[in-house]
Amino acid sequence: MRVRAILNPRAGVAAERARKAVARGRPSWTDFGLQVTGGPGDAVRLAREAVAGGAEIVVAVGGDGTVNEVAQGLLGSRAALGIVPVGSGNGLARALRIPLRPERALDSLETGVRRRMDVGLINGRLFLNVAGAGFDAVVGVAFHESGRRGGRRGLFGYVRLGLREIASYRAPRVTLEEDGRRHELTPFVLTFANGPQYGAGAVVNPGARLDDGRLEVVAFDHVPLRSILAAGWRLFLGGIERTGPYRRFPVSRALVTAASPIAVHCDGDPEDSTCRIEIELLPGALELVVPASTADDPDGPFTARG
Numbered sequence: 001m002r003v004r005a006i007l008n009p010r011a012g013v014a015a016e017r018a019r020k021a022v023a024r025g026r027p028s029w030t031d032f033g034l035q036v037t038g039g040p041g042d043a044v045r046l047a048r049e050a051v052a053g054g055a056e057i058v059v060a061v062g063g064d065g066t067v068n069e070v071a072q073g074l075l076g077s078r079a080a081l082g083i084v085p086v087g088s089g090n091g092l093a094r095a096l097r098i099p100l101r102p103e104r105a106l107d108s109l110e111t112g113v114r115r116r117m118d119v120g121l122i123n124g125r126l127f128l129n130v131a132g133a134g135f136d137a138v139v140g141v142a143f144h145e146s147g148r149r150g151g152r153r154g155l156f157g158y159v160r161l162g163l164r165e166i167a168s169y170r171a172p173r174v175t176l177e178e179d180g181r182r183h184e185l186t187p188f189v190l191t192f193a194n195g196p197q198y199g200a201g202a203v204v205n206p207g208a209r210l211d212d213g214r215l216e217v218v219a220f221d222h223v224p225l226r227s228i229l230a231a232g233w234r235l236f237l238g239g240i241e242r243t244g245p246y247r248r249f250p251v252s253r254a255l256v257t258a259a260s261p262i263a264v265h266c267d268g269d270p271e272d273s274t275c276r277i278e279i280e281l282l283p284g285a286l287e288l289v290v291p292a293s294t295a296d297d298p299d300g301p302f303t304a305r306g
Contacts, residue, residue, distance in 0.1 A: 007037065
């Protein structure tokens with residue numbers, strides 16, 4: 001088995017532990033190499049080089065941003081994406097039920113099976129799990145900048161920044177067009193969800209399947225602050241879809257427009273603010289290595305079995 005691993009050394013305090021675990025390889029990996037990224041975009045280039053070198057599996061060792069970059073390098077190839085999650089949210093890895101400990105994640109890779117998943121595009125930019133506009137994008141920008149300055153990572157760092165930003169946030173008025181329908185919205189968050197959760201266990205799109213040929217546009221209307229805070233806990237406790245401000249639209253293509261630029265994120269990484277957001281779906285565009293138990297679970301993230 002020819003395997004190449006790509007590691008982001010800045011992906012949290014666990015990155016060094018993950019590097020040591022991954023560097024040892026696995027018994028079935030008869031041809032193995034590990035490379036380390038030096039900055040944004042490196043993982044895309046290294047993944048393409050791995051494909052050109054005949055890699056059968058390319059393992060992303062990092063957070064959601066690293067996984068996204070490696071996936072960009074694999075699109076259109078026969079190589080499969082493996083994940084060793086070492087990030088703050090690990091949204092896709094959690095949806096796939098990949099263990100968060102590097103050694104156990106490697107075990108699941110070696111004994112895993114291949115499944116194909118849909119991927120989304122937001123203004124032509126690939127996303128695997130979730131993209132969005134609104135408050136979550138504003139906090140994502142703050143979280144990204146805080147991390148660059150050495151600020152606290154992880155869920156608590158994200159929550160702290162969210163509480164700081166929430167009092168001053170003003171929801172934009174937007175138009176959503178999907179499948180010939182038009183909706184006027186003032187969303188607190190507007191999420192384009194392929195997977196079920198943002199990460200860290202915050203489930204925004206319950207029951208999502210990664211291979212069903214559709215995305216869900218999730219809109220949570222702007223409501224009084226006390227209502228937002230009360231509903232926020234349901235992301236972690238369950239039942240967010242039963243709250244009054246929550247709306248969900250299954251789509252394969254959508255267009256969002258606003259009168260002034262709004263913040264956007266793609267798998268948690270900030271993108272340029274824009275007045276126009278085009279959402280598309282690429283069905284079955286990426287092959288993954290996932291735990292066998294995930295692939296065969298009727299309540300799991302895939303519709304296809306066997």
